[in-house]
Amino acid sequence: MGEDFSDLVLARSGDDAAFTRLVAPLRAELHAHCYRMLGSVHDADDALQDALVRAWRGLARFEGRGTLRAWVYTVATRTCLDLLEGRARRALPVDLGPSSERAVVGDAPLADVAWLGPYPDAALPAGPGARYEQREAVELAFVAALQHLAPNQRAALVLFEVLGFTVAEIATIMDTSTTSVNSALARARRVVAQKVPSPSQQRTLRKIEDARLREIVTGYATALERGDTEALVALLTEDVTWSMPPIPHWYHGLKAVTDFAVEVPLARCGSWRHVPTTANGQPAVALYLRNEGAEAYTAWSVTVLTLRGDLISEITSFLGADHFAHFGLPPVHDA
Structure with missing residues (x-):
């Protein structure tokens, strides 16, 4: 495993500093993952904090059969899916209705819409993903398209296309079957292909x-x-x-x-x-x-x-x- 084994042993024994060292290299990519899933930096902050607390409390359940990265992504993805349950998808104005032909003066904000938010590049991890480069995977068109997907489709697409997990690994992460993952991927790809222009930014x-x-x-x-x-x-x-x-x-x-x-x-x-x-x-x-x-x-x-x-x-x-x-x-x- 790529993790520091001594830190893993210490973390399992209750050493929170050792746990912090273990997850530190993953924090940036986990934060970007939460943003893709949730469409908001604020929500990504909350989800990441919640996920790391869950991971810390449940570390004894990590048996070492896979990588720590896969296990932490399991926790983070399930945290995001929990947060998405019952929530409206995040939107941009183009999702709400037709464009206006003339200027609307004194236009009032809509407070009852969950709006998509911007993501600071300084928060991005370094290095490319499996198919989409890290920057491509937070481009507005891509993240906006993700919001049109059901949460399980969103998770499957991001885990496979952006993060490079296998279908079998995703099935484990999402506690479902490989058949369900493949079906979610197929539907997600169709939506994204329709909504994301080519070439990428x-x-x-x-x-x-x-x-x-x-x-x-x-x-x-x-x-x-x-x-x-x-x-x-x-x-x-x-x-x-x-x-x-x-x-x-x-x-x-x-x-x-x-x-x-x-x-x-x-x-x-x-x-x-x-x-x-x-x-x-x-x-x-x-x-x-x-x-x-x-x-x-x-x-x-x-x-x-x-x-x-x-x-x-x-x-x-x-x-x-x-x-x-x-x-x-x-x-x-x-x-």
């Missing part, structure tokens, strides 16, 4: 020079800061979409997106400042807003950009200052 980004990528990210943010509609539009595809969870309305197509941009963020929202970041394996911008009469620029949104070629095809602005702490960003911008 990772393949797209690899074809763009770093300097050009910085131009795109900075160009988007500075166009907002300067109120420059022409500069913003030049960065967008004809079929661009813009959504802002927890705001329910969203926009599709250059005409509708331009109308929204002119009427709301460029005209009615005050003054902007930005900090470049990355989220879900994609370029992102943390935006700070200063309303008229206010002294400070305060946290407003983490905006994730999806690219096609070297243009922006999707803008997903996750509104709310609560996202900023997960990215290690301050609530106030020192302008």
Whole structure:
């Protein structure tokens, strides 16, 4: 086994420091696993903490027949499945209804929807998975597609395609049959194939020079800061979409997106400042807003950009200052 046997012995005897050392190399990948399953960094935090407590308390049941990694993933997956029981799936505005053709001014947040949230790249583990690279496996399109799957299908797909477990191992993890796992995988693959565009963002980004990528990210943010509609539009595809969870309305197509941009963020929202970041394996911008009469620029949104070629095809602005702490960003911008 790859684990330190002496730490395993100590952990079984009640040494929590030894247990901490055992699971430390797995924490990042377990956290990303919980995020894929649950669609929320906050929920992933809670699930990981709960799973590690369960694993610590149940360590005596680990007989060493498989790897400790597989056993801990069993605990984490079952923890996530327990949390998903009876819960509504997490959504983006595009899941709720058709796009709006004109800007909706004064759009109110929907508090009764469980919204998908962004994932900070700094939390990602290093190294590729079995089929999807780690960054591909947290891209917005992929995680959003997972939310359309039944929990058992979601778990089977992630465990097989992302983490490289065998069907037999997954059957053990999920306490089911290999037939059930294969059936769940087949259904999950059909849904994901329909909802996840090709190529992945990772393949797209690899074809763009770093300097050009910085131009795109900075160009988007500075166009907002300067109120420059022409500069913003030049960065967008004809079929661009813009959504802002927890705001329910969203926009599709250059005409509708331009109308929204002119009427709301460029005209009615005050003054902007930005900090470049990355989220879900994609370029992102943390935006700070200063309303008229206010002294400070305060946290407003983490905006994730999806690219096609070297243009922006999707803008997903996750509104709310609560996202900023997960990215290690301050609530106030020192302008």
